[in-house]
Amino acid sequence: MAVTDEAIEKIKDMIVRGELAPGSRLPPEKDLAERLGLSRNSMREAVKALEVIRVLDVRRGDGTYVTSLEPKLLLEAISFVVDLHDDDSLLEIFAVRRVLESHATGLAAQRAADDDVADLDAEISAVAPDTDIESLVEHDVRFHSAIARLAGNDYLASLLESLTSQTVRARVWRGLTQAGAVERTLAEHRAILDAIADHDMELATSIAQVHISGIERWLRQARETV
Template identity: 50%
Template sequence: MSLTNKAIARIRELIQSGELEPGSKLPPEQELAAELGLGRNLLREAVQALVAMRVLEVRRGSGTYVTSLEPKELLHGVGGAVELLRGDTLLEVIEVRRLFEPVATALAATRISQQQLASVKEHLDAMRAAADDVELLNRHDAAFHREVIAATGNETLSAVLEGIAGRTVRARVWRGLVDDRAAGRTLAEHEAIYNALAAGDAFLAQSAAMMHVNTTETWLRAHL
């Protein structure tokens, strides 16, 4: 383990032990370096790395603080990592989506509020109106799923699925540009998901979401 990684580990230990809680301010640099037995340059490198990980944040004129440590903060980097994946890893991303999204949609069916359901419906209506505009349709497609996953109330699940959304959205755009029947099938699949959510039927919601993800995965396997 490099010296920088050891320094990062020491700061993480302070956070994990509760000595530094979410939102708390780090001690002055010289004091913290002495407490951890680190050189100031090494401490700065560790702090910079933890800022990049969204564990710490620097507030100009105020100091360095522990972030909220909420999933949306700590898992923010997942999307950036997924964007760098190459080759057949797109299919792996779709497989991950297939493992998580149908179960999440089932959970959403048991928890979704009327306000959230109305928001899902708005995106479904927007998809219908944008049927001839592939990129606009897929933006509302992504927003539709984002609203559904948010309805689970599970921030970790939302952050993970949002992290893989970028590549799957691009895959759907590509499919829409190449397959002129994709828009009609996509709308029908989303209508099935919405109807299951509106009925509060978890089993039907999971089945509809599984069918939707499988359609994309099957098409990609045939064309990659």
């Protein structure tokens, strides 16, 4: 079991046993991590995952609370997961994104100037190895949006922006449920950047296709497990 999954299970067990009742506040992150024998990073990821499915409510500057756990609230989260697993249209969106974004990446490799390469490099370098998944996805969106703009086709960039807005939740969910998301994403982004810096259109296109198809494979596998 992944460390984050273990953290999720331990928090859920506290709720099931009544140690954390609906509406109650979780102990401070440091205290809870030590009590459960977990790292603070694993604890943060677990809390984020449980926030996504409406089990926890993170109130900035106040603390983290167990939600009311009312059926209506939890059903909203269940419908989100069902959408990821059962909606064929989401896979179709990713397939279109893969085709268009890999093409845009190839065009960017043709057109990118030294300053453009430096900006992309700075974007990757600014992401810390221990960053949280939400921040990682925000970086992912910025990185690919910058490449789309470098392609020099405003209509293509606009199409990709529209597709991206429909895939963010799936990308967050993948990051929360799959180990090594930060390292994998940064390594793949670095490979894309290297191809762009070398003005290698074919290589940049191929790497982008592989990079984007990764979430398609994850989504298909996730559907097979439910």
